[in-house]
Amino acid sequence: MSLAADAPAGRLRAAVDPPRRRTLRQLLRVWGHRLLIWTLAFAFVAFSLLPLAWGVSTALKTKEAVYAFPPVWIPSPATLENFAAVFANPALFSSFLNTLVIALATTAIALVVGVLGAYGFSRYRFPGRDTLLWSLLFTKLFPRVVVIVPFFVTLRWLDLMNTYPGLVLVYLMAIFPVAIWMLKGFFDNIPIEIEEAAIMDGCSLPQLLWLVVIPISRPALAAVAMYSFIIAWNEFLFALVFTNGLSRRPLSVALAFFIDENGIRWGELMAASIVMSLPALVVFSIAQKMLVRGLSEGAVKG
Missing domain, CATH: 1.10.3720.10 (MetI-like)
Structure with a gap:
């Protein structure tokens, strides 16, 4: 009796679980796409702002610091x-x-x-x-x-x-x-x-x-x-x-x-x-x- 009673419940779980797994895969796919888009957007913005940031850093450096090697991003000391x-x-x-x-x-x-x-x-x-x-x-x-x-x-x-x-x-x-x-x-x-x-x-x-x-x-x-x-x-x-x-x-x-x-x-x-x-x-x-x-x-x- 218990096996017969458990069989419908097992079939019911089998019928319910696949949609849940598909939904989870869809959510993972959407999140993955969003993460990829945000990562590419952040990389593009960072690449675009890199010359501007370097220009501001160079403008605030002394003459000696401009030609220092290795170069530094944050001038110390900063000067106007x-x-x-x-x-x-x-x-x-x-x-x-x-x-x-x-x-x-x-x-x-x-x-x-x-x-x-x-x-x-x-x-x-x-x-x-x-x-x-x-x-x-x-x-x-x-x-x-x-x-x-x-x-x-x-x-x-x-x-x-x-x-x-x-x-x-x-x-x-x-x-x-x-x-x-x-x-x-x-x-x-x-x-x-x-x-x-x-x-x-x-x-x-x-x-x-x-x-x-x-x-x-x-x-x-x-x-x-x-x-x-x-x-x-x-x-x-x-x-x-x-x-x-x-x-x-x-x-x-x-x-x-x-x-x-x-x-x-x-x-x-x-x-x-x-x-x-x-x-x-x-x-x-x-x-x-x-x-x-x-x-x-x-x-x-x-």
Whole structure:
């Protein structure tokens, strides 16, 4: 009797246990995948932050500690003499102002022209529209080295070499394709009924852009502004070729002059690099959420 009574219970446990074991295997598989993802993410972040951490460490070292072997991560003693030398350098301060003026001017013009161009491509149909739109994107396929000579000849002919307008014009040529495509993708997602209602209420085209389209498009405008500012702030090749002397030299080029016949002044170079990176990091941190939203929504194909 006991064997007969135990048989159904044994079959019941056999029928219940396999799903439990499968569930446990599934949980282990999910946890394993999550652990792998987190491990890879941590390794990627650590690898990305390694140069920044080494730069900060070098900027806080004395001249003797910079060349010490084996190298140390935590400077002892830490010093701010490299940052003091950077802030006391009038040439670097002038280069910082040059970079700020160029970046702000480039960003402002990129926003104005980008909004007008993207809105025209998004809302109007005209002959050659698609060809012109794709040709803008096609220009991004060319390496910057290829366009240096045409830009140089053009700027010299216009007498814009070593000037703010010359550098802004060159930077805009690299920024316009991305700005227009990004804003066009955002404008395509704005319901046309909103604009039709505004026109019925008596809005002119400038009022429609200023009072309706631009407020709705703030995330995309923030994305374009951040992209334009960072490109103009960090550009090196065009700035090196199209400027000479200290009057219009941006900070990205001025950093190269820490390398001279006496060697590389690593401490001052790292301190100046950190100072140069701070404005872009601050601006990016402030508008991070709007930047991500603008990039994702503007990437939708219209």
